Amino acid sequence: MPSHDARSARHVLDLNQRIATDRHLQMELDKGMDSLAAGAEANTRQRLARVLSTVLEPAWLEHTSFQSDALFPLVVKYHGAATDMRNLLAQLSHEHEEISHCHRDVSVFLGNVIAGRRGVESGLSACLLRTVALRRNHYATETALTLMLPNALDEADCDTLDHWTRNRAGVGFPVNLILDIWD
Numbered sequence: 001m002p003s004h005d006a007r008s009a010r011h012v013l014d015l016n017q018r019i020a021t022d023r024h025l026q027m028e029l030d031k032g033m034d035s036l037a038a039g040a041e042a043n044t045r046q047r048l049a050r051v052l053s054t055v056l057e058p059a060w061l062e063h064t065s066f067q068s069d070a071l072f073p074l075v076v077k078y079h080g081a082a083t084d085m086r087n088l089l090a091q092l093s094h095e096h097e098e099i100s101h102c103h104r105d106v107s108v109f110l111g112n113v114i115a116g117r118r119g120v121e122s123g124l125s126a127c128l129l130r131t132v133a134l135r136r137n138h139y140a141t142e143t144a145l146t147l148m149l150p151n152a153l154d155e156a157d158c159d160t161l162d163h164w165t166r167n168r169a170g171v172g173f174p175v176n177l178i179l180d181i182w183d
Contacts, residue, residue: 008154012152015161037124037125045113049110064100067092068093070164078148
C-alpha cells in the first residue's frame with residue numbers, strides 16, 4: 001500500500017488536473033456556443049449544434065457533481081462553515097442551477113438548429129450569449145473555491161475522493177473530442 005504522503009500527493013495532483021481539464025472543457029463548450037451565436041456558416045452550425053447537443057449536458061453534470069460532491073466537502077472540512085464560506089457555496093450552487101436551466105433552453109434551440117428549422121437565429125444567439133456570460137461569471141466565482149483546496153489530504157479525504165470517482169454517474173468526457181472539432 002502506498003504511503004499516506006504519496007497517496008495524498010497523487011490525489012492533490014489528480015484534483016488539480018481534474019480542475020484544469022474541466023475548466024478547459026467548459027471553455028471549449030463556450031467557444032462553440034460563441035461560434036453559433038456569431039452566426040457560423042450553415043454546415044458548421046449543424047455540426048456545432050450536434051456536438052453541443054451531445055456533450056453540453058453530460059459535461060455540465062460532471063462539472064457540478066465534481067464540485068458539489070468532491071470539492072465543496074473538502075473546502076468545508078479545511079476552512080469550516082463560516083458565513084462567508086456558506087455564502088460562497090450557496091452562490092456556486094445557485095449558479096449551477098441557473099446555468100443548468102439555461103442549458104435546457106440551449107438544448108431546445110440546438111434541437112431546432114439540428115432539425116433545420118428557420119427563424120431561430122435571434123433567439124438562439126441571445127440564449128447562447130446569456131448562457132456563456134453566466135458560465136464565465138461562474139468561472140470567476142469558482143476560482144475562489146479552488147484557491148481554498150488543501151495542499152495535502154488526509155486518509156479520509158483520499159478515501160472520499162476514491163469513492164466519488166468510483167461511484168459517480170458517468171465517466172468524464174475526453175477533452176480531445178471538443179478540441180478535434182474546434183481547433
